[in-house]
Amino acid sequence: MAKExxxxxxxxxxxxPQEVAKRKYILNTIEKVFIKYGFMPIETPSMENLSTLTGKYGDEGDKLLFKVLNSGDYLKEITPEILTASNQQLTTKLISEKGLRYDLTVPFARYVVMNRNEIAFPFKRYQMQPVWxxxxxxxxRYREFWQCDADVVGSDSLLNELDLIQIYAEVFKGLGVQVExxxxxxxxxxxxxxxxxxxxxxxxxxxAIDKLDKIGEEGVSKELxxxxxxxxxxxxxxxxxTTKGEDKEMLxxxxxxxxxxxxxxxxxEELEFVLNSLQQINKSVSLKIDFSLARGLSYYTGCIFEVAALEGTLKSSIGGGGRYDNLTGIFGLDGVSGVGISFGLDRIYDVLEELKLFPDDTQGSHTKVLFCYFDEASQAYALQGVTAxxxxGIASQxxxxxxxxxxxxxDFANKLNIPFAAVAGTDEIAQQKFMLKDLNESKQELLSIEEMIERLKN
RNA sequence: GUGGUUUUAGCUCAGUUGGUUAGAGCGCCUGAUUGUGGUUCAGGAGGUCGUGGGUUCGAGCCCCAUAUUCCACCCCA
Known part of the structure; x- marks a missing residue:
């Protein structure tokens, strides 16, 4: 047998386990803020029809779509004439009609259009799922990564932009990351x-001007x-x-x-409104106007945002978003404007990891006690203990x-960072007790189950 | 899609101009300790050198292809 x-x-x-715990810590932090601002969760399939996805992200985006091969006899329509190099696009179309989702915004727009009669507008939803x-x-940069999106559709109000900016500020404050x-x-x-x-x-x-930060004026003018x-x-x-100065002067x-x-x-005018309102309600949030900020996704039409960490080596954005006026129009529902933001979970993780910003309690195992024993008899006795x-409600194994x-x-308990071991042997069975060992302090005490529970509860 | 880079023991990595049985540290297993871990000491197991071809008397080392890692460009979370 060949070994694979x-x-x-x-x-x-x-x-x-440790990585999952850390990722959940980020997800929980984000989710709490989303909920606080009135957003509700939805989930959509990993796969969408390719007709839903193509043409929404520009030519570059279309090339990056993962396509799913049709089931069954997917070659039955393919003749040798079709199967030539120049016909690659047509061939792809015939053998694949599904693709993995590229972001959460387009599937959301599709969802809104399909469920327009059930939805109470303005609809505020959040969604935390992987994209490919x-x-x-x-x-x-990964091929599979998670986005955490909050969007509002069915409202033109700039108050939504205001909320979303504050969500950004609040989440990153909660995570302890300095961002711009x-x-x-x-x-x-x-x-x-x-x-x-x-x-x-x-x-x-x-x-072209989106690259200003990276390649400078000279590079941009060369490109243009x-x-x-x-x-x-x-x-x-x-x-x-390149207008410089105070925000007001710049505008x-x-x-x-x-x-x-x-x-x-x-x-x-829109930008001024957002800045002035934010100034009035929340002075602690600092927004930076950047006329060179462009964002690639082609569906944005109004305000656009981007968030980058101020410390660490990751220079690319860890969040982005903006207003899109016509996205649902593509699916046949006009006059519904939307605005949303996205958090890049994996990049945020990388930043927190590099800057050592994860709290100490994001460990894998939450088990408090491991029951240890010597033979079949003490195993049965220990089983009663762990059940009690x-x-x-004390996590034990x-x-x-x-x-x-x-x-x-x-040793097993040490590796899993379990703080206590309850040892059961013939002596303990005779006295109807357990030897509770504190693995950090190297102390042990002979306790009944009731005493043990009392000791472990705090 | 373009360019560069990585791949050798479970992990992190050495490996001289191509030359006999490919090494280290950590980890793992066993014992010192027949009912007590994190320290120490002694011993032990473990590798078709990413994969497939080629050159050569001989390849971990050279050549080709392919996968993979990381990085930059493009683009993006």
Whole structure:
């Protein structure tokens, strides 16, 4: 028989008990805040129809979709003529009609449209589930990772943006991570595009200036001139986006520069509202205006957010979101605007791990007592003990196999970080007691079950 | 999708210009301790060197392919 070396697919990971405990700590922190702000949970399938997913994330996004091969005789429609290199897309279409979800926002939009009659709008939902992208793995990037999303649909109000920003602030405060929350507005970007070269160049400009942090002005202008932007257009672009100073001054000067664009002015107005309102209700949250923030996903239309950790080596964003006006429209439900944010669980985990910000009590085992014994008779006696403790809610377990060496059993308790061992032998049975051993203090006491419960309860 | 990088014992890694039976630390098992762990001491087990080809008298080491790790670009949580 050939031995097979076990392995898991590229970019996926197993999580041991300790890792799961830490991940749950993050999930719980996020979930509590979501609930506090009035969001309700939903879950959607791992697989969606490809027709639901394609075309929502731009060309790059479509390439990163994991596709699921059709069941049954998936080749029955495929003739040799179809199966040529130039027909790859058509072939894919014929043999695969499902794909793994790429994010939580698009499945949510699909859910809203399908359940529009049952939903009370505005609908505030949260969703914490894995998503998949066929990307090359690297630092902070996995092929399977979890997103934690909160979205509001069916409301145009900027109060939603305000709530979501506060959720970001509150969660990261709870986790003890210093972050920068950046905000911009797609309408401002549209206005900039309009003024610089024309509204149809929004996507190009957005993608280029998004890299400003990374490759600098020089890199961006190089990239734009390669894309047929004139020197005049490029310099006017930089004049607009590199506006410096206080938030109010920045917005004021932008206003004058975008005077000819009604959309741009609308974006500035929205941004001003969010900033001013936040200033009034919660001064402790600091938002940073960043006109170079663009965000790739093509469905955003209004405010956009991005969160990055201020400490640590992970430079990529650990959260992002924004307003999308037309997402449900694609599925046949117009006039429903939505806004949402996303937390990247795995990247947040990496940051907390690097900065050692996980609390000490996020350990794997919560067992308080391990029952140890020597033979069949004391096993039966220990079984009574473990049952009694469990009946009063004390997490305990019994070493399942009869081994002569008690040391082996104690060693097991040490490895699992179990603080107490209850030893049962002939002496203990005779006295109807257990030897309760404190494994951290190296002390032991002969106690009845009642006394043991009393001792362990606090 | 592009470029680079990694893979040797359960884990972390050595392995000289290609040359006999491939090493260390930690962990594991056994004993000192026939009812008591975390320390110490003594002994022991464990590897078809990621996989498949090739060059060579001879390959852990050179060549090709493939998988995988990590990293950068693209893009993104």
């Amino acid at each position: 070396k076990p392995s898991i697919p590229k970019g996926t990971r197993d999580f041991g 992208r066929a990307d090359r793995p690297q630092k902070g 929350i950046k905000i911009n507005n797609r309408k401002i970007l549209a206005g900039i595009a309009e003024v610089v070269k024309g509204a149809e160049h929004l996507q190009t400009i957005a993608v 001139s390669a894309l047929d932007f004139s020197d005049i257009e490029i310099s006017s672009l930089f004049e607009i986006i 004021q000067s932008l206003k004058s520069k975008l005077q000819s664009s009604t959309e741009g002015l609308k974006g500035i 403790l469990r009946n009063v 019994i070493y399942p196999d009869v081994v002569k060496k008690i040391g082996k059993q104690l």
